[in-house]
Every structure is written in C-alpha cells, then in structure tokens.
Amino acid sequence: MSSAQRFRSVHGTRIAYRQGGPDDGPLILLIHGVASQSATWEPALGFLAGHGLHVLAPDLPGHGASEPGHGDYSLGGFATLLRDLLLTLGLGQATLVGHSMGGGIALQVAHQFPELSQRLILVASGGLGTDAHPLLRAASAPGAEFLLPLVMNSRVMWVMQRARRVLESRGATPGLLSDGALRNYSALSTPAGRRVFLATVRSVINHSGQRVTAVGRLHLTSHLPTLLISCEDDPAIPRAHAEAAHAELPGSRLEILPGRSHRPHQHDPERFAAVLADFVATTAPAADLPTWRAGYGPARFEV
Incomplete structure (x- = not known):
C-alpha cells in the first residue's frame, strides 16, 4: 500500500x-x-x-x-x-x-x-x-523542560545523522540511529515538539513510573x-x-x-x-x- x-x-x-x-x-x-x-x-x-x-x-x-x-x-x-x-x-x-x-x-x-x-x-x-523507562521518568520531573533542549536540539540531530552515515559506511547496523529512531529524536529537536512530549509524558508518568x-x-x-x-x-x-x-x-x-x-x-x-x-x-x-x-x-x- x-x-x-x-x-x-x-x-x-x-x-x-x-x-x-x-x-x-x-x-x-x-x-x-x-x-x-x-x-x-x-x-x-x-x-x-x-x-x-x-x-x-x-x-x-x-x-x-x-x-x-x-x-x-x-x-x-x-x-x-x-x-x-x-x-x-x-x-x-x-x-x-x-x-x-x-x-x-x-x-x-x-x-x-x-x-x-x-x-x-x-x-x-x-x-x-507501573514500570517506565528511566528517561521517561526523568522527563516527568520538574525542570526537565530546561534540560531537554541541551540534549535534544538541531546540533545533536546533526551529530546523530553524521554518526549514522559513518556506521553505514562501515557496514554496521545503525541500531539506535535507525530511521525510526532518528524520526523520534527529531520530534524532540524543536521547542514545540519538546512541549508536546513533556505534556504527554507527564499526563501518564511520574518519578516512580506509570501513574495511569x-x-x-x-x-x-x-x-x-x-x-x-x-x-x-x-x-x-x-x-x-x-x-x-x-x-x-x-x-x-x-x-x-x-x-x-x-x-x-x-x-x-x-x-x-x-x-x-x-x-x-x-x-x-x-x-x-x-x-x-x-x-x-x-x-x-x-x-
């Protein structure tokens, strides 16, 4: 299709x-x-x-x-x-x-x-x-909106894409840098994407795990x-x-x-x-x- x-x-x-x-x-x-x-x-x-x-x-x-x-x-x-x-x-x-x-x-x-x-x-x-990934629990914490732009931004995306090309040139499997993973990371590289991500995570997760x-x-x-x-x-x-x-x-x-x-x-x-x-x-x-x-x-x- x-x-x-x-x-x-x-x-x-x-x-x-x-x-x-x-x-x-x-x-x-x-x-x-x-x-x-x-x-x-x-x-x-x-x-x-x-x-x-x-x-x-x-x-x-x-x-x-x-x-x-x-x-x-x-x-x-x-x-x-x-x-x-x-x-x-x-x-x-x-x-x-x-x-x-x-x-x-x-x-x-x-x-x-x-x-x-x-x-x-x-x-x-x-x-x-109730288990949740540690990164998602961290995203639910106060102040995550200030930390997230430091680890997910356009510069970091450029580095990830470059690393992917290097891996592929050497015949390695991208793994965490696959097409799907990069799409997900890119959603967090803009202010609007980060706002939606944090609001969504916080609606169901807190510091201890899944609360809903x-x-x-x-x-x-x-x-x-x-x-x-x-x-x-x-x-x-x-x-x-x-x-x-x-x-x-x-x-x-x-x-x-x-x-x-x-x-x-x-x-x-x-x-x-x-x-x-x-x-x-x-x-x-x-x-x-x-x-x-x-x-x-x-x-x-x-x-």
Missing part, C-alpha cells in the same frame, strides 16, 4: 494520517506511542494490506505532521480525537491496535467508545504495569477479543506486563516474538502482520453498543 500521508481537519486541527488496503476489509486503527508517529507502522503496512485489512494510521496531535491541537495530551483527549477522526472520515467500528503509550490510548478508546471498538490489540503496551494504568480495571474491556504482542526481550516495557494482563483477561491471546525490541511491528513486520491478521480472521467483533449496554456494561462497573 502507499504510505503517502493525507490530511483532514478535525475541530480545526490538521491531522495527518496514512490509509490503505481494501475499502471493504476489516478496519484496523493503528495508534502510535509518545514521541512517535504513524511512520512507525510503515514496515508492516504493506503486509497488513496484503492480508485484506483496511488500515488507518494517524499522527496524534503534536506528533509527526499533525498540528498540536488544543493542548489536551491526556489519554482521554487522544481517544476523543481518534473517535472524531473516524467519524470525520466516514468510518465506523475498528479493531484498535496500540503500541507503547498507544496501547493505553487504545484501552481508553475501548472504555469511552465501546460502540466503535471491535477488538483490542496491545503491542508492547503501556498501561499494563489499567491494572485492576481490565475487566472493563473484557468483552473485547484481546491480543497482546510483545518481544521476548523488550528494553522499554517488560514483557511481564503483557503476561500479567493475559492472565487477568480470560480468553485473551498472547504472542511473544523472539528477539530484543520494543517495536515488534518493525522487528519482524511480516510475522507481526500475520499474527494480527490471523487474530482478526479467527475472532468475532465485539457486540454493538445496545447489546453491550444490556449484557456487559453496567455489571462491569460494579466489580
């Missing part, structure tokens, strides 16, 4: 997104994490479309090519924006796929808008435990067919988070991909797409809103 970006105004905010695959295929909403963008899914997009899936991958407000919006970078704010983007594009129910913090956003969409949520796929997901989680509340989305995907060795979010959520969600599926990566969809995009497509093909979408309200909703909130 083409990875060309498109744009749509949602409540006056210009939102960038990528869309492809057959129009009549099951709709897959891909939600990226903090300091990331829709391009993170690019290695897997063609494989997903090849499985007959209709893929929508937006840049969240203030990320990638999307405008900053109105300053609400909470899980609820992002969830509402995604609901409104779906409606603006004339799309309906979707399988929600969230990576890292995007997993927390997917959980929030499922909670706020059950009528739009068919399935839940959490990829190296945040919101399933679904731990103990996963039963609220237990009516949704759920797949958890992680890598065997995730340097950012322990796979134990996915394993614990799997144990808390009877009927859920757990897929652990071999290797060390926080981005399974980039680490092995072909297998990632195959696992996702098989899950969609072998599970029935969740009930519509009236059925959910009658048979699922109220009882879940009383637990």
Whole structure:
C-alpha cells in the first residue's frame, strides 16, 4: 500500500494520517506511542494490506505532521480525537491496535467508545504495569523542560545523522540511529515538539513510573477479543506486563516474538502482520453498543 500521508481537519486541527488496503476489509486503527508517529507502522503496512485489512494510521496531535491541537495530551483527549477522526472520515467500528503509550490510548478508546471498538490489540503496551523507562521518568520531573533542549536540539540531530552515515559506511547496523529512531529524536529537536512530549509524558508518568494504568480495571474491556504482542526481550516495557494482563483477561491471546525490541511491528513486520491478521480472521467483533449496554456494561462497573 502507499504510505503517502493525507490530511483532514478535525475541530480545526490538521491531522495527518496514512490509509490503505481494501475499502471493504476489516478496519484496523493503528495508534502510535509518545514521541512517535504513524511512520512507525510503515514496515508492516504493506503486509497488513496484503492480508485484506483496511488500515488507518494517524499522527496524534503534536506528533509527526499533525498540528498540536488544543493542548489536551491526556489519554482521554487522544481517544476523543481518534473517535472524531473516524467519524470525520466516514468510518465506523475498528479493531484498535496500540503500541507503547498507544496501547493505553487504545484501552481508553475501548472504555469511552465501546460502540466503535471491535477488538483490542496491545503491542508492547503501556498501561499494563507501573514500570517506565528511566528517561521517561526523568522527563516527568520538574525542570526537565530546561534540560531537554541541551540534549535534544538541531546540533545533536546533526551529530546523530553524521554518526549514522559513518556506521553505514562501515557496514554496521545503525541500531539506535535507525530511521525510526532518528524520526523520534527529531520530534524532540524543536521547542514545540519538546512541549508536546513533556505534556504527554507527564499526563501518564511520574518519578516512580506509570501513574495511569489499567491494572485492576481490565475487566472493563473484557468483552473485547484481546491480543497482546510483545518481544521476548523488550528494553522499554517488560514483557511481564503483557503476561500479567493475559492472565487477568480470560480468553485473551498472547504472542511473544523472539528477539530484543520494543517495536515488534518493525522487528519482524511480516510475522507481526500475520499474527494480527490471523487474530482478526479467527475472532468475532465485539457486540454493538445496545447489546453491550444490556449484557456487559453496567455489571462491569460494579466489580
């Protein structure tokens, strides 16, 4: 599929997104994490479309090519924006796929808008435990806005790009200087990008780790067919988070991909797409809103 970006105004905010695959295929909403963008899914997009899936991958407000919006970078704010983007594009129910913090956003969409949520796929997901990377905990601390420009600016980006070229000239793998990593770093090299990053991080993380989680509340989305995907060795979010959520969600599926990566969809995009497509093909979408309200909703909130 083409990875060309498109744009749509949602409540006056210009939102960038990528869309492809057959129009009549099951709709897959891909939600990226903090300091990331829709391009993170690019290695897997063609494989997903090849499985007959209709893929929508937006840049969240203030990320990638999307405008900053109105300053609400909470899980609820992002969830509402995604609901409104779906409606603006004339799309309906979707399988929600969230990576890292995007997993927390997917959980929030499922909670706020059950009528739009068919399935839940959490990829190296945040919101399933309290552990957080030390750098993210540091970014939540007072004064980080003064330190961040010293370590992430246009000069540092130039050095990183030069180092990448040197590594490539010697036949080495860029690793932390890959295309995706440099895209994420570049988001922090501008004042606007740093403001969005800090506001987003601080909405869910503090000095001790993730302060907004679904731990103990996963039963609220237990009516949704759920797949958890992680890598065997995730340097950012322990796979134990996915394993614990799997144990808390009877009927859920757990897929652990071999290797060390926080981005399974980039680490092995072909297998990632195959696992996702098989899950969609072998599970029935969740009930519509009236059925959910009658048979699922109220009882879940009383637990």
